[in-house]
Amino acid sequence: MTDNITLDILTRDPSDERPWAAFAACVGEFGPKFFPQTRADERIAIAICRTCPVQQECLDHAIESNERHGVWGGTTERERRALLMGS
């Protein structure tokens, strides 16, 4: 499935550095939840990530780019720090 998605996106916009973002479940109204100020908002964001077809791509990007703030790829800031410390 990922190969088909990638091919489709690249056909539409081969210059996009994050082509997977076109399929993000957090586009639009959900965006502010991904820099949550409360645990409740954080849980909402993570629940949305669990439905996202590009969760792995998003997490890979966050790790590679050392994204320190917000929810990315279904992980919190604390979880990504733990992943980085374990690698």
Ligand code: SF4
């Ligand atoms: S995994 Fe979560 S933060 Fe990443 S694109 Fe999908 S919904 Fe957005």
